Amino acid sequence: MPNQTSGGNAPENIEELLSLAELIFQQHLEDGEASPLNALQGYNWNATGPTIAIALDKHREAKSLKKQSEQAFEERDILFAHINRMVMASRDLLISSERNICLDIGKWGFDVNETSR
Numbered sequence: 001m002p003n004q005t006s007g008g009n010a011p012e013n014i015e016e017l018l019s020l021a022e023l024i025f026q027q028h029l030e031d032g033e034a035s036p037l038n039a040l041q042g043y044n045w046n047a048t049g050p051t052i053a054i055a056l057d058k059h060r061e062a063k064s065l066k067k068q069s070e071q072a073f074e075e076r077d078i079l080f081a082h083i084n085r086m087v088m089a090s091r092d093l094l095i096s097s098e099r100n101i102c103l104d105i106g107k108w109g110f111d112v113n114e115t116s117r
Contacts, residue, residue, distance in 0.1 A: 014059055015056070015059055015060075015063075018052060018055055018056040018059060019056070021052045022052050022053065022056065024037070024045070025045055025049035025052055028045045028046075028049065029049070090108075091105070091110055094108055094110070
């Protein structure tokens with residue numbers, strides 16, 4: 001009687017699980033008709049197996065795009081800090097020089113709240 005093993009924990013990490021699925025699929029293909037996975041109910045390794053590599057590629061692409069996105073946000077934030085300070089300083093200057101005509105800063109794109117004093 002062959003050795004029986006218990007457990008066989010599957011990884012929780014998506015990339016590791018997809019890599020494991022690739023290994024299982026390769027073994028399934030090697031075993032061919034003798035593969036015990038042919039008896040699996042509700043799942044078909046022959047149909048789903050080829051999609052594993054696609055899923056793994058998409059996972060890696062998503063990770064790469066996430067990294068690119070994070071880098072783009074970091075670069076944006078560096079530029080934004082100066083732009084934000086410049087806009088606030090410009091607003092302050094316009095308000096101080098247009099104290100009597102505050103509504104004119106609206107033409108510069110600022111929202112103007114009209115309140116009576």
